[in-house]
Amino acid sequence: MSDSHEPQASESGPAPLHGLLAEYTTTGDILRASKKVRDAGFSRWDTFTPFPVHGIDRAMGIRMTILPWIVLGAGLTGLGTAILLQWWTNAYDYPWLISGKPLWSIPANVPIMFELTVLIGGVTAFIAMLVLNNLPMPAHPLDQVKRFARATDDRFFLLIEAADPKFDADATRALLDSTRPHAIESILEDRKTSDKLPTGIIYALVIATVASAVPFALAAKARYTKSRSTRIHLIQDMDAQPKYKAQRENPVFADGRSTRVPDPETVAVGELHEDDHFYRGTQNGAFARTFPPTFRVDETAMLRGEQRFGIYCTPCHGFGAEGNGMVAKRAEELAQGTWTPPSNLTDQRIRDMPVGEIFNTITHGIRNMPAYGPQIPTSDRWAIILYLRALERSHAAKIADLAPAERTGL
Amino acid sequence: MATAKKDPKKSPTGTKTGTSAAKAEGAAKKTSEPDDAAARVAVEGFADSIRLGTESSAMFAKAGGLAVVCLAVSAALGASEGDGFKRWSYGYIAAFGVALAITAGSLFWVCLQHLVNAKWSVVVRRIGELFAANMPLLAILALPVVVPVVLGNGVVYEWADKTKVASEEILKHKSGYLNPGFFLVRMLFYFGFWSILARYYLNSSRRQDETGGSEIAPTMTRVSGPAMIAFGLTITFCSIDLFMAVEPRWFSTMFGVYFFASCVLGVHVTLILTLMWLQRRGRLATTITTEHYHDLGKMLFAFVIFWAYIGFSQFMLIWYANLPEETAWFKQRFFGGWGAVSWTLVFGHFVIPFFGLLSRHIKRSKALLAFWCFWMLAMIYIDMYWLVLPAINVEPDVRAMDLLALLGLLSALVAGAAREAGKKNLIPTKDPRLEQSLAFENI
Known part of the structure; x- marks a missing residue:
């Protein structure tokens, strides 16, 4: 004034x-x-x-x-x-x-x-x-x-x-x-x-300037203190739904779990996997050396195996199954020391391995390799093994294996 | 028309600074002082000489002669390669890209001025109309590219070769679009449409000169809207057909816009250099002022940035997605000798001219603006070369025949425009917005 x-x-x-x-x-x-x-x-x-x-x-x-x-x-x-x-x-x-x-x-x-x-x-x-x-x-x-x-x-x-x-x-x-x-x-x-x-x-300008610092101050406070109240949930979307999610506490059951396991001694329809050879790759307790009779070995299976191998196996094992896929190469480049290189599947060791054991490895994983059983249907796993056998064979191919017409093309 | 009457005693501006401009546009010509009596006659109250007069035919003869010689020598050198004109065709396509950019750019620019009812550009517009009218000439110059395709010769465009298409899944898949018959139809459509549109604008504009009909300008504006949409589609597909189809396994939906950036750059470079040459020859001496150059320079500057924006957007999407079928194209251009060309483009086509054209003082200085126009013209060519030539050369390899093809095609454009200019007006004298254009000032 x-x-x-x-x-x-x-x-x-x-x-x-x-x-x-x-x-x-x-x-x-x-x-x-x-x-x-x-x-x-x-x-x-x-x-x-x-x-x-x-x-x-x-x-x-x-x-x-x-x-x-x-x-x-x-x-x-x-x-x-x-x-x-x-x-x-x-x-x-x-x-x-x-x-x-x-x-x-x-x-x-x-x-x-x-x-x-x-x-x-x-x-x-x-x-x-x-x-x-x-x-x-x-x-x-x-x-x-x-x-x-x-x-x-x-x-x-x-x-x-x-x-x-x-x-x-x-x-x-x-x-x-x-x-x-x-x-x-x-x-x-x-x-x-x-x-x-x-x-x-x-x-007004002074007040606005001070007020603009408030959100930052609140954010800074929240960073360094702990609170028991739930976070402010402005947009609900589908976050809060009237159902029990897996891993959450559930008062309905005595054991308090939301995730239920089937009752013992029961099998769901279509889940009875009695055929050990087909579903587990074993025969009389040992790994099977032959393909299960329920799996048809033909060209369709071979092509299916090639396709599935390309999708699931090549990232690590490579297109030639020599253990030189893109992921393996990249991991080696990074040289982090925690990497176990994927096997060269054309090694004599794998060639001599029973198909049942390979099936078991695909199903349950080994070392770094995760279990592919939940991802790849059973018959596809056998198809992959079939294609792998063909790959192994091609690595040991001799000139005599080719037809005379094909030899001239080399 | 009060402001149109200029003081006849005023000395023509820009006779000192436009030296370099005249050299290129005039193709090293030395003519007597522009005291051509016919050209000096005041037309409709203009103290300025607004007609090329007899110099038109002289220019046509010189530039036309140069074009014929250059193209003939280039083709002879191409034939001596003994590869069925394979290497020559690539160089020719790159040079043709520059010629198409200038001509199609001119057409776009003329449409744009009508679309937005631009007033500042009226005195410049006829030059754009003249260069756009080169379209039929360009259609003829496209024959060395189109005819082999129609004959099923796949030396440049692999998809033109039936046996090659049958042997490759990708080419087979694309053959619905990339096949000689449809290609010919499209080319006829593009060049036909553009020729008609360019002729329409030039003729309407000239009819306006004669009759002064007040209905002509609004009609041209009405046409420009749909014409602009059609232009956007045709230039996109034409650039894909001519330049992207050199490497039919690659694709980019941004390619058309990328080429369009060159078109807009091409037209502004051409307009600025042509005006400087005309002013050196004593034409439009006081009609075109620093203000008009300044505005043209601003557009040039803007589209230097636009080119970089589009070029980078195209690159970044491909770089980020990292899909082999897309990255292969950039891999070829980023490593080895082509890598140096890519960096030349990044700096020469964007960073350096960006700072070079940033200042108002530069855009208002004829000498500096001319320098940047030549610079950008060179960059447009390097850009086209970089688009087309890696398809055949693993390492950059510039041959005399490539440069002769470029010189020949540019001379052909100058010859065409000079012939079209003839003894008629170089500005639309009865355009209702002419007065505003003459009095135009930037703040």
Whole structure:
């Protein structure tokens, strides 16, 4: 309130002169007048037009703005920030392998680099433009001048401030007179309105700034404290459903489990796997050396085996079953020491292995290899073994195995 | 028409700075000072000389002659390879890409000005119309590419060869689209449609010069909407057919837009250099101002970024998905000698011209703008070369016949435009927006 009190105290004398305002009716007039004022060497003066007048910047002798350099600097800052941010988060502070890409690589980072360049450049352009134009400007002596309202409509104005070192009340008026204005008016300093930002807005800005820190403060607090209450669940989706999920406590059963096992001594329809040879690869307690009679060894089975082998086995064992699949190669490259290389399935050891034992390995897994029983249907497992046997055979092929016609093609 | 009347005593601008521009466009010509009486005659109140006059036929003869010689020598060198024009065809297709980019780009640009009812560009538009009208000429120049395909010769486009298609599943699968018959139909459609559209715009614009009919401009604007949609589709498929089909096992749905970026760059380079040459020859001396160059330069700058945006988007999707059938194309271009070409494009086609064209002062300086236009023209060619040639060359290998084909095709475009310009106006004198275009100023 002291702001508004001060001017009232000095209201005794006449308000000092702020400047001289000349009014023009055409763009040609304002351009001619601007050139004259420019050439007279004034520095604290401005023009006001209802629309952008072409050539007025030249007529006024306005220097090129430094805004482009500010925006360029901001854009490059955004670019640098994006690079640093992504390197720090993805490659340094919390290395996280995403779809097998390098931890830090330019192609993946380019979108963010682009976005931050544009974002920081754009926001800076906006703010710097306001600052360079002395905006926001809550009050100006011209606000009190009635004729000046037409600056947004159909009149062109030129104001020379009294604060200009070249300003001389009479000489400057004479200069403006020589530009043939529609009217000239002396503008007095405004003593009614404060040129400070209204205190209400300042308080609001301070409160908004403080309030914007609250979410960050809450997030920071949550990081370092523990709470027993459930998390805030804004969007429910299908997270909460009236059912018991596996692994959850269930009051209905005595053992409290949601996951139920079949009653002992019962078998579900179609689940009676009595045929040891077919389902377990054993005959009389030993691994079977032959394919089960229920499995038809024919070309269909061979092709099916080739396809399934390609899907399930080649990633590690490779297309030739030599233990050189893509996963194996990659794991070797990483050299992490926790990797057991997949077997070369064309080894003599595997060749001599009973088919039942291979079936058992596929079903239950071995070393690093997980159990494929739940994934691959029983007959497909036998088909894979059939195809594997063919692969092994092809590795030991001799020239004599080929038909004479095929030999010439080699 | 008050502002159209220029002060005849004003000395023509830009006679000093456009030196380099004149050299290329004029194909090292040295003619007497532009005191051609016919061209100097004030037309409809213009103090500026707005017609090429007798220089048109001289230019046509020179550029046309150069085109014929270059293409003939190029073809002779191609024949001496003894590979059934295989190697020559690849180089020719790359050069043809640049010529198509400029011509189709001009057509697009003319449509665009009508579509958005642009006022600043009216004084430049006729130049775009003249280059777009080269389309029938370009259809003839496409014959060395199209005829072998129609004859079932698969030296360049493997899918044109029936036996090859039968032996490969991928080619067989794509043969519904990639087959000589359908290819011919499509080519006829593309070039036919473009030729008609280009001719329509040039003729309408000239009819407006004569009659000043007020209904002509709105009609051209109405046509431009559907024409733009059709252009978008035709340029996409044409670039796929001509350039992507060189490697029929690869595919990218972004390829059309990528080539389109070259089109827009091509037209702005052509417009700027042509205007500079015309002004050096004393034409349109005060009609075209720094403001027009500035705007053309802005578009050039914008599409330098657009090219990078599209090029990178195409690359990043393929890089991220990492599917062998897509990455093979980039693998060929990123390793070995082609790797250096790829980096040349990254820096030469984007990073360097980005900073080079960033400043307003550069776009308003004729000498610097001309320099960047030549730079970008070279980059458009390197881009086309990089698209097409890795299909045959494991390592980059630039031959004289490639460059001669490029020079020949560009000269042919200049000759075509000069002949079309003839003794008629170089600006649409009765366009209702002409006054605004003459008075155009950037803030």
